[in-house]
Amino acid sequence: MSANDPSDTILFAERPEWADLTPVSQYENIQPLAPIFYKPEYKDATDYFRGVVKIGEMSPRVLALTETIIRLNPAHYSAWQYRYQTLLATNSSLSAELELTNELTKAYIKTYQVWHHRRLLLTKLNDPVPELAFIEDALTLDAKNYHTWSYRQWLLAHYDRAEMWAGELPFVERLLEEDVRNNSAWHHRFFVVFERGAEAGEDIVKRELAFAKEKIALAPNNNSAWNYLRGVLDHSHVPYASQTAFVKLYVSASAPQTGTDEVVDLENPLPAQGAELPCAAAIEFLADIYEAEGKAGLSRAVPLWKSLGDEHDTIRKKYWEYRIREATAAAQTS
Amino acid sequence: MSSDEHKLLTSLHVQYIQNLGASKADLTYHLTAHLRMNAIYWGLVALCVMNHKDALDKDEMIEYIMTCWDEEAGGFGAHPGHDAHIHSTLSAIQVLTIHDALDRVDIPRVTDYILSLQQPSGVFAGDSFGEVDTRFLYIAVNALSLLGQLDRLDKDKTVTYIRQCKNFDGGFGNVAGAESHAGQVFVCTAALAILDRLDVVDIPTLGWWLAERQLPSGGLNGRPEKLEDVCYSFWVLSSMSILNKLTWIDSEKLTKFILSAQDPEGGGIADRPGDMVDVFHTIFGVAGLSLTGYPGLDDIDPVYCMPASVIEKKGLRKGWKALPRRTA
Numbered sequence: 001m002s003a004n005d006p007s008d009t010i011l012f013a014e015r016p017e018w019a020d021l022t023p024v025s026q027y028e029n030i031q032p033l034a035p036i037f038y039k040p041e042y043k044d045a046t047d048y049f050r051g052v053v054k055i056g057e058m059s060p061r062v063l064a065l066t067e068t069i070i071r072l073n074p075a076h077y078s079a080w081q082y083r084y085q086t087l088l089a090t091n092s093s094l095s096a097e098l099e100l101t102n103e104l105t106k107a108y109i110k111t112y113q114v115w116h117h118r119r120l121l122l123t124k125l126n127d128p129v130p131e132l133a134f135i136e137d138a139l140t141l142d143a144k145n146y147h148t149w150s151y152r153q154w155l156l157a158h159y160d161r162a163e164m165w166a167g168e169l170p171f172v173e174r175l176l177e178e179d180v181r182n183n184s185a186w187h188h189r190f191f192v193v194f195e196r197g198a199e200a201g202e203d204i205v206k207r208e209l210a211f212a213k214e215k216i217a218l219a220p221n222n223n224s225a226w227n228y229l230r231g232v233l234d235h236s237h238v239p240y241a242s243q244t245a246f247v248k249l250y251v252s253a254s255a256p257q258t259g260t261d262e263v264v265d266l267e268n269p270l271p272a273q274g275a276e277l278p279c280a281a282a283i284e285f286l287a288d289i290y291e292a293e294g295k296a297g298l299s300r301a302v303p304l305w306k307s308l309g310d311e312h313d314t315i316r317k318k319y320w321e322y323r324i325r326e327a328t329a330a331a332q333t334s
Numbered sequence: 335m336s337s338d339e340h341k342l343l344t345s346l347h348v349q350y351i352q353n354l355g356a357s358k359a360d361l362t363y364h365l366t367a368h369l370r371m372n373a374i375y376w377g378l379v380a381l382c383v384m385n386h387k388d389a390l391d392k393d394e395m396i397e398y399i400m401t402c403w404d405e406e407a408g409g410f411g412a413h414p415g416h417d418a419h420i421h422s423t424l425s426a427i428q429v430l431t432i433h434d435a436l437d438r439v440d441i442p443r444v445t446d447y448i449l450s451l452q453q454p455s456g457v458f459a460g461d462s463f464g465e466v467d468t469r470f471l472y473i474a475v476n477a478l479s480l481l482g483q484l485d486r487l488d489k490d491k492t493v494t495y496i497r498q499c500k501n502f503d504g505g506f507g508n509v510a511g512a513e514s515h516a517g518q519v520f521v522c523t524a525a526l527a528i529l530d531r532l533d534v535v536d537i538p539t540l541g542w543w544l545a546e547r548q549l550p551s552g553g554l555n556g557r558p559e560k561l562e563d564v565c566y567s568f569w570v571l572s573s574m575s576i577l578n579k580l581t582w583i584d585s586e587k588l589t590k591f592i593l594s595a596q597d598p599e600g601g602g603i604a605d606r607p608g609d610m611v612d613v614f615h616t617i618f619g620v621a622g623l624s625l626t627g628y629p630g631l632d633d634i635d636p637v638y639c640m641p642a643s644v645i646e647k648k649g650l651r652k653g654w655k656a657l658p659r660r661t662a
Contacts, residue, residue: 024415050415075369078417081463116465144560146508146515153511183558187513190502195511223546223558231502315552319545319582 009041012048012068017061023047024054042072049079058082058089067100074108080117094121102134106141115147119154128159136171143175149184153191168192180215186224194235205236210266213246217269220250226281241289250282251304280312287323295331302327342623343596344630347616348386350601351377354613371402371412373613375425378432380617382641383624383632387432396435399426407462408440408447419461420451424473431480432644445483448474452488456495457509467508468499472521475528476638479650484528493531496522504539505557516547516556520569527576527637527652541579544570552587553606563605564595564615567622572636575625575654585626585657592619627657 012018025047045068052062066083069076087097098121101114108114122128135152139145156164169192175185193208194200200208212229216222233240246268249256257271264270271277287304290297302324309320354377374395381389401414402422409418410426423444430436451459451474458470471492478484498510499522505514506522519540526532547554547570553562554570567588574580594607595615602611603619621639624631633642637652645651 077419077461077463081417081461084463112465112467116463120464144557146513150508150512154509157511181559183560184513187501191511194502227503227543227558235502315548315550315584315587316545316582318584319542322582 011041011044012065013044018048021048021051021055021057024050039072042069045069045072046076049082053078053082058086060090060092062086063090063092070104070108074104074111075113077113080113084117084120094124095127097121098125105134106138109138109142109145109148112147115151118151122155128155128161129164131155132164132167132171136174139175143179143182144184146184149188153188156192165192165196176215180219181222181224183224186228190228190231194232200236205232205238208232209238209243213243213267213269216250217275218272220271220275220277220279220282223281226285230285240285240292243285244289247282247285247289250277250279251286253277278312280308283308283312291323291327298327298331340590340593342384342593342620342628342630343598343601344384344386346598346601347596347603347620348381348384348389348601350597350611350616351381351613352389369412371399371410371422371425374398375428376613376617378429379634379640380613380620382432383617383620383634385630385632392433395429396433396438399429400438402426408443410444417461418447420448420458420470420473420477421460423448424477427477427480428638428640431648432640436481439481441481441483445478445481445486448477449486452491455498455510456488456491456493468496468506468518468525469508469521471495472525475525479528480638480648489529489531493526493529493534496526496531497534500534500536504536504543514543514557516544516554516566516569516573519544520573523573523576524637527654528650530652532576535577537577537579541574541577541582544574544577544579545582548583548588552584552589552591554583554588561606562591564592564603564622565605565618567592568618568625568636568639571622571625572639572654575636575656576652578653578655580625580655580657589623589626589628592623595619625656627660629660629662631659633659 013023045065048065049069052065063083063086066079066086069079070083087094098118101118101121105114105118122131132152132155135148135155138148142148156168169189172185172189172192175182193204209229209232212225212232215225216229219225229243230240233243249268249270257273257275283304287301290301290304305320305323309317313320354373378387378390378395381387399410402410402412402416404411404416404418407418409420409423411418412422416422427436427439427444430438451461451470453459453466457466457468458474459466460470475484475487475492478487495510496506499506499508499512499518501507501514503514506518507513507515508518512518523532523535523540526534546558547556547566549555549562551562553564554566555562556566556569571580571583574582592603595604595609596602597604597611600611602613603616604611605615620631621634624634625636633656634640635642635645635651636654636656638645638650642651
C-alpha cells in the first residue's frame with residue numbers, strides 16, 4: 001500500500017505535518033440544493049485541498065494530498081489540475097509521475113482526466129515510443145476504451161514519427177485477431193492507412209479491400225467491416241459495383257462456404273463455415289449497387305430492400321420503406 | 335415484465351428528482367461535486383419535460399447557481415469554490431434561461447471567458463487544464479447562442495474543426511482523427527445546426543449510421559458492437575431529429591426499452607434494465623421519449639436539450655422534426 005492510499009486512512013486532520021494548514025469546509029454559509037454526502041476521508045482530504053488552494057501552496061506534500069483525492073475521486077478535475085501545476089512548481093520528476101500515472105490510468109481507465117494528465121506529461125517528456133506498448137497493454141483491460149484509442153491517435157499525429165506509424169498495421173491486426181468486431185480497431189486502421197496526409201496508392205487500396213473482405217468472410221455479420229469496405233471505396237472513388245461478385249456470395253442462404261482444400265480467391269473470399277447467411281449488410285450493399293444503375297437497377301434493388309424490411313433487418317423496416325419510396329420517386333422524375 | 339414497465343412512471347420520477355438531496359444512497363455513487371451544476375440542469379429539464387417544472391424551488395436554484403460564479407475566471411464552477419469550467423457554465427446559463435433569470439449573468443464577462451477557451455485549431459478546451467473535445471465546442475456554441483453572443487464567435491474556424499472530425503462512416507469523433515461515437519455525433523450535429531452549417535454533414539450516410547445504432551432489444555448503442563444504453567436515446571434521437579430522420583428507427587421498441595429501465599419503486603431511469611438509476615439517464619430517457627411523441631410529455635428542443643417552448647421564445651428554433659405527440 002502506498003503512503004497516499006486512502007485505505008490507510010490517517011486523516012490529514014490527524015497528521016502533525018499538516019497541523020499548520022487551515023482546512024476549508026465545503027459548505028460555508030451555504031445551504032446546498034442537493035448536498036453531497038461524503039465519506040469522512042474524502043471530506044477530510046478535500047477540506048485540506050481547499051485550504052491549500054486558498055493560500056496557493058505548491059509543495060511536495062500537496063502531491064501527496066492530491067494523490068489521495070484522485071484515488072477517492074478520479075474525476076476531480078481541479079485536483080488533477082493543481083497537481084500538475086504543483087509538479088512543475090516543485091520541479092518534480094515527470095518520469096516518476098508517469099510511472100505513477102501508469103497505475104492510475106489502469107485503475108481509472110474510463111476517466112477523461114487521467115488521459116489528459118498523460119498528455120500533459122508526454123508533452124513535457126517527449127518520449128512517446130514506449131507509450132505505444134503501454135496503450136496496447138491498457139487495451140487488454142478495455143479493448144474499446146474511447147479515451148485510450150483517442151490518446152493513441154493523438155500520440156501518433158502529434159509526434160508524427162515514421163517509426164511509430166510503422167508498427168500500427170500489425171498492432172491493429174493483433175487487436176482484430178482478438179475481436180474482429182472491435183470498431184475502434186477498424187477506425188484506427190482507417191486513420192493509420194488513409195489519414196496520415198499522403199494519398200494512398202492503388203496497391204494500398206487493393207490491399208485494404210482484400211483485408212476488409214477477408215475479415216467479412218470470417219464473420220460476415222460485422223457492421224464495422226462492411227463500413228470499412230464502404231469507407232475505402234468512397235475514399236478512393238472506386239464504384240461499389242466493383243465488388244458485385246464478392247457481395248453476391250453473402251446474399252444467399254445457400255452460398256458456398258470455405259472448405260479446407262480450396263484455393264482462396266483474395267478478391268472474393270467465401271464465407272467461413274457456419275456463418276449466418278444471408279447477411280443483411282451484403283443485401284444492402286447489393287441494393288446500393290443496383291440503385292446506382294439508375295432506373296434499370298430499380299427492379300432488382302426494391303425486392304432486396306423489401307426483404308430487409310420484412311425479414312432480415314425488420315427493426316429498420318421504416319428505413320427500408322424510405323429507400324424504396326425515394327428510389328422509386330427518383331426513377332419517375334428521371 | 336410487469337405492467338409498470340409499459341408506462342412512464344412520471345410522479346415517481348418527479349419525486350426521485352426532488353429527493354436527490356434527501357436520499358444518501360444513490361447520490362454518493364452518482365453525483366460528485368464536479369457534476370453538481372450539471373445535475374441540477376439535468377433534473378430541471380427532466381421536470382420541465384414531465385410538466386413539473388415547479389417541483390424544485392426556483393429561487394433556491396438561482397441563488398445556488400450564483401454562488402458558483404467564479405469571479406476570477408468569469409465563468410461558473412460546478413460547485414461553490416470550484417474553478418470555472420465550460421460545462422458548468424453552460425448548465426448555469428441553461429438553468430437561468432429556463433427560469434428567465436439571465437439578467438443575473440454578467441454576459442460580456444462570460445462571453446469573454448467562453449471565447450478564451452477556443453484553441454487555434456478551432457476546438458474548445460473545457461477549462462485552463464486544456465482538455466479539448468468537440469463536446470466543449472458544442473457547449474461554447476450553445477452557450478453563446480443562448481447569451482445572444484454568437485456573432486462574437488469565429489464561426490468559420492469553429493466549423494473547420496468540426497469538419498476535421500468527420501469520419502469515413504459519416505460520424506464524428508471527440509477530436510480530429512477519433513472514432514465516431516453517438517455522443518460526439520450529437521454535439522457536432524447540434525453545433526452545426528446552431529451555426530446553420532448542416533451542409534457539412536453527409537446526411538444519408540450519417541442518418542443510416544445512426545439508425546444502425548438500434549439493437550434487437552430496441553435500445554440504442556453509441557457505436558457498432560457496443561451495448562445499448564438509455565442515454566443514447568437522446569444522443570442518437572436528437573441527432574436524427576436534427577437531420578429529420580427520426581422515422582428511421584423503431585420508436586415503439588425503443589420506448590419499451592426505455593420504460594423497462596425505470597425503477598418502479600424509487601423512480602429514476604438507469605442505463606439499462608436492472609441497473610442503478612441516476613439523474614443523467616433519467617433526463618435522457620425522458621427526453622428520448624419526448625422526441626418519439628410519448629403522450630403527456632412536453633416538447634424538448636433536441637439542438638439545445640432544453641424545453642422547446644423556451645428556445646422558441648428566444649427565436650432560436652432550428653428546423654428539427656420530432657415525432658408527433660401521441661394522445662394515448
